[in-house]
Amino acid sequence: MKNDLRQKAGKLIKEYDMIKSGDDVVVAFSGGSDSSALLFFLIGYLSEKNNIFAAHLNHMMRSEAERDEQFAVETCEKYKIKIFTGRRDILAIAKNSKKSREEAARDERYAFLSETAASIGKNVKIATAHTASDNAETVIFNLARGCGLSGLAGIAPKRGDIIRPLLSCTKGDILKYCEENNISYVEDKTNSDENYTRNFIRRNITSKLGEKFARLDENIFKTAQLMRDFADLTDSLAGAAVKGLDGVEAGTLLASHKALQQAVIEKLYENAVFPSRQKLEKKHVEYVRQLLDKTEKSVDLPGLVTAEISKNILTMKKITEKKTSRNRK
Numbered sequence: 289m290k291n292d293l294r295q296k297a298g299k300l301i302k303e304y305d306m307i308k309s310g311d312d313v314v315v316a317f318s319g320g321s322d323s324s325a326l327l328f329f330l331i332g333y334l335s336e337k338n339n340i341f342a343a344h345l346n347h348m349m350r351s352e353a354e355r356d357e358q359f360a361v362e363t364c365e366k367y368k369i370k371i372f373t374g375r376r377d378i379l380a381i382a383k384n385s386k387k388s389r390e391e392a393a394r395d396e397r398y399a400f401l402s403e404t405a406a407s408i409g410k411n412v413k414i415a416t417a418h419t420a421s422d423n424a425e426t427v428i429f430n431l432a433r434g435c436g437l438s439g440l441a442g443i444a445p446k447r448g449d450i451i452r453p454l455l456s457c458t459k460g461d462i463l464k465y466c467e468e469n470n471i472s473y474v475e476d477k478t479n480s481d482e483n484y485t486r487n488f489i490r491r492n493i494t495s496k497l498g499e500k501f502a503r504l505d506e507n508i509f510k511t512a513q514l515m516r517d518f519a520d521l522t523d524s525l526a527g528a529a530v531k532g533l534d535g536v537e538a539g540t541l542l543a544s545h546k547a548l549q550q551a552v553i554e555k556l557y558e559n560a561v562f563p564s565r566q567k568l569e570k571k572h573v574e575y576v577r578q579l580l581d582k583t584e585k586s587v588d589l590p591g592l593v594t595a596e597i598s599k600n601i602l603t604m605k606k607i608t609e610k611k612t613s614r615n616r617k
Contacts, residue, residue: 293465297329297453306451309337312412313451314405316397317342317371319360322417324473325462326454330415331367342371343404345397347378349389352474359474372404390484398450405449418443418452420505421459425489427508434570436550437519442512458505526551530559535603542580549577553595560604561591576602 301307313330317323327342334340344360346353357373364371382392405412423442430439445455454462466473498504529536529544529552536556541549553576557568568589575587576595579602586596588607595604 293325293454293457293461294329294333296456296461298333300445300456301333301451301453304446304451306446306453307334307338307413308411309335310411312339312341312408313415314341314343314372314401314408314412316401316414316416317344317360317364318417318476319344319356319363319474320417320476321462321466321471321473322419322454322459324363324471325465326415326417327363327367327369328469328471329453329465331369340369341404341408342369343401344371344373345400346373346375347393347396348375349378349393350476352476356474356476359472363472372407374400374404376400390486401450412449414450416450416452417454419454419457419459419462420509421490421494422486423455423512424494424505424508425486427512428489428493429485435567436554436570436573437515437522437547438554438567440512441516441519442508444516456506456509522547522551523555526555530555535601538580538597538600538602541602549580553577556595556602556604557589557591557593560593560606564591566591 307313313334315323315327315330317327327340330340342360342364344357346357350356361371361373376396378389378393378396381387381396382389385392387395401414401416405414427440427442430442443452443455445452457465465471494504501507525548529541529548536552541552544552550573553573554568557572572589575589579585579587579595579597582597586594588594589604592607593604594607595602597603
C-alpha cells in the first residue's frame with residue numbers, strides 16, 4: 289500500500305486528537321530516517337492554520353554530530369522551515385549527574401524541546417518520531433527489568449503537549465516512505481553499538497522475533513494500547529484515592545485490590561519525584577507494599593524519595609541527602 293505511513297499516521301493523529309486548528313508544531317529533527325519522514329509527512333499534512341518548526345540538539349557524542357547538525361539545517365532551509373539548534377555535552381552531563389548516556393541524552397533532549405516550544409509561544413505541540421518498532425523495544429526493555437501496567441503500555445502516543453504521530457508505523461513503513469518520496473536522511477553509526485541497551489534489544493531480540501512472528505511491532509503496539517487503557521483506569525482510581533499529596537491510610541490500602549495498591553504507590557511516587565518522570569520498577573513497589581502492615585517504618589527509593597508509614601498514613605517525600613546505605617536500587 290503506497291500511502292501506508294500517511295494512513296497510519298493520519299489515523300493516529302485523529303484518534304488521539306494530537307493537533308488542533310491553530311496549533312504550532314515543533315518537530316524533533318535529528319536528521320535520521322524517522323524524523324525526516326515525520327517532518328516531510330507533517331509538511332504535507334498540516335493546514336495553513338498550523339505553523340511548523342524544527343528543533344535539532346547536537347549531543348556532541350559522535351564524530352558525525354557536526355555533519356548531522358549541518359544536514360538538519362540545510363534540510364530545513366530547503367523546505368523553508370525555521371529550525372532551532374542547540375548543543376549539549378552529553379558525556380560530561382552524564383558523568384556529573386551519574387546518569388547513563390541514554391538517560392542523560394533523553395532528558396536533555398526533552399528539556400531542549402520544551403524550551404524551544406516555550407520560545408515559540410502558546411499552543412505548541414512537540415512532535416517526536418517514535419515508531420512502533422521503538423515501542424516494541426520499550427515494552428521488551430520494561431518487561432525484562434520488571435514493570436507494572438504503565439511499563440507494558442510502552443510509549444504513549446500523546447503525553448501533554450508531546451505527540452508521536454508515527455507510533456503505529458514500523459521501521460519498514462518509514463524506510464518505504466522515504467524511498468517512495470526521495471527523502472534524504474543521515475545514518476547514525478551508533479545504532480549498531482550494542483553497548484546501548486536499545487540497540488542490543490533491536491539486534492538480538494526484536495529482529496529475531498520478527499523473523500518468526502509476522503507483524504510483531506504492530507501486534508505489540510495493539511497490546512500496549514490495551515495495557516494503556518487499563519493503566520489509565522487504575523491511574524484514575526489511584527488519583528481519587530490519593531487526593532493530592534498528603535498520602536493514604538495504610539490499612540485501607542492494604543485491604544484493597546493489589547492492582548489498586550500498585551497504582552496508588554506509583555501515584556504517590558510520581559507526586560514526590562515530580563517534575564521528573566522517573567518510574568518505579570516492580571521491585572520498588574514490593575518494597576513499599578512490605579510497609580503496609582507495619583507502622584513507623586520507612587524505605588528509601590530511587591530519585592531520593594523516602595516512603596514512610598507514620599500513624600498508619602503512607603506518604604512519600606523527596607529527601608535532601610542520599611542515604612547510600614539504605615537506598616534501594
